[in-house]
Amino acid sequence: MGKGRVEAFTDGVVAIIITIMVLELKVPHGEDVHALLPLWPIFFSYVLSFINVGIYWNNMHNMFHTVQRVDGRVLWANLNLLFWLSLMPVTTAFVGENHFAPVPVAVYGIDLALCAVAYAILVVMLRRLHGPGTTFAKAVGQDRKGKISLALYLAGVALTFISQWIGIALYVFVAMIWFVPDKRFERLIEKA
Amino acid sequence: MGKGRVEAFTDGVVAIIITIMVLELKVPHGEDVHALLPLWPIFFSYVLSFINVGIYWNNMHNMFHTVQRVDGRVLWANLNLLFWLSLMPVTTAFVGENHFAPVPVAVYGIDLALCAVAYAILVVMLRRLHGPGTTFAKAVGQDRKGKISLALYLAGVALTFISQWIGIALYVFVAMIWFVPDKRFERLIEKA
Amino acid sequence: MGKGRVEAFTDGVVAIIITIMVLELKVPHGEDVHALLPLWPIFFSYVLSFINVGIYWNNMHNMFHTVQRVDGRVLWANLNLLFWLSLMPVTTAFVGENHFAPVPVAVYGIDLALCAVAYAILVVMLRRLHGPGTTFAKAVGQDRKGKISLALYLAGVALTFISQWIGIALYVFVAMIWFVPDKRFERLIEKA
């Protein structure tokens, strides 16, 4: 079974998720600069989620590059990941509209953690299908970066109940280790 | 006439359907955990519909794999299926917002049944175009699983007026026989 | 310049147009059958617009099949057609929410007529680029069906001010001459 249509469908769903999040940026009432200020929490959470969804698209793009075939399990593991990503617009709006209150920040982190779990399941399904020693298995490796991200998300959720700003800082930190093209970062993680 | 663009268009429409359903998951008012609880019926109906649309995408993906060509009738049979699938976000929200009241659950089942009918029509049009004995005709076979699903949907609609939970149980059961990759299930159905 | 990406972009925009129209089908308030009845004008106008957008997609699909190349003028002629098609969700909702009042029905017809004009312009641009005697020029021919459709839409808009039902009947009739795969219909039109 070819991977082309899975990639096309995934691209479509991710393109829609990343775009409809902007629908939460409601047009401000009023026509002066002060009308824009109350939008900052929604704008900040939109930026963070745009980057997070962008990171997933980048990672899926790179991973599927070395994928040779897909089966039913992979299709469903992929749909599972798309499901948790599809909740991102809702959890983002929940955070933004409540000005980073602890429960919304924790819910947002749980969604990020479930995306990370779904991504790990997808990797497992693809590794099982391709077998050890294949280009795919070598390219993915131990996926330490993914495991560390998951741990940091869960830490973020827990520490949100001390202060939500710790949680947000951890989510931003995870985004940075994926986003910043810094080789030293990557070596540090591989040594961990 | 090539099948490539039909697949691409279908992927696009299904990607949008599966994603805009999440727009019904309105951001909860309030910032504590109690604000999330009233969302469970909408969340449950979203999960069920996400799986149902995912099953259709999987089945169309597999079926079009063996399709060799399309004609005007196939294009319209495909658009007909997309039409009934496009109502899924509305019927899902109708169920979720009315907390599984009987009429919405019946309307949801009627939409599922009409999707199944539209899928069967698409199979008929494609079989007529390809002729018996082709790879397509062999791959599709008698489509017993599709016929049993349709019967179960109709039973679900009827039994909803005794108790809507029977209807929902039947819809979940149909989703499971497509979703669970259990060969015994498939053999049972083929024997039926 | 290849036609592949123009087709892909067009498929994407048309897929979104045909799908977001369903967002106008607001979830009915109430949980019994009577809650569904007031939806019929919106449902009927959704069906009519779904078929109309489907016809355009079919026609563009068939036409681009014989297209060999595109240039800047074609790209903009195509975007112009997509623009008028993108108004379809708004004009459809305008008709449905006002229960087929004359002005909305006329506005809907004007949008249909402008789509037909935009389609004719796209055909002219493609014919100019390909030159007479090419496969494209032969496949498109005189486009009599398109010209008759435009005349019928304009008649529909005018006659709406006598009775909107004449207008609607004409729009439905035009949809039928494109939709029904009846060769006699097509011969009649070619003789006209």
Place this chain on the structure above:
Amino acid sequence: MGKGRVEAFTDGVVAIIITIMVLELKVPHGEDVHALLPLWPIFFSYVLSFINVGIYWNNMHNMFHTVQRVDGRVLWANLNLLFWLSLMPVTTAFVGENHFAPVPVAVYGIDLALCAVAYAILVVMLRRLHGPGTTFAKAVGQDRKGKISLALYLAGVALTFISQWIGIALYVFVAMIWFVPDKRFERLIEKA
């Protein structure tokens, strides 16, 4: 790393941006012609934004035609451009709903300017990857048209605080120099 999926994802996101802008064209209340008149500012800003997004799609389409490969920096530069384009529906609605008040017009111009900056960054990243003397580097050239556009947008933002109509006129002028296929225009710009 191939460019195919980047093109497909970009097409998807741009198709969604250009289409969801129409959701701001709310269905008018009332059923006569007077109900349509108050929509003109929203309609005009929709037309302007549709053309602007269409110009970006055209330019990206032409530019990626000569692109041979992409890397992580290009993916993120592309996502950065898509981010600022994704704000277009919001800034468009902000302008339309406030009937071209100065602050919304300035905000709209800032978004246009940030899109132009993001486009320039994407060009730089692609030029760095392909190296001088390649087909890509020759096709892009000095990108004077892009630099002039950015200067005009910034002038438009500043002059809006004298009169917003100057700002709008400048935005329309920039759209025209990209839209009108006039070679003299292009020679003038190249001489500048």
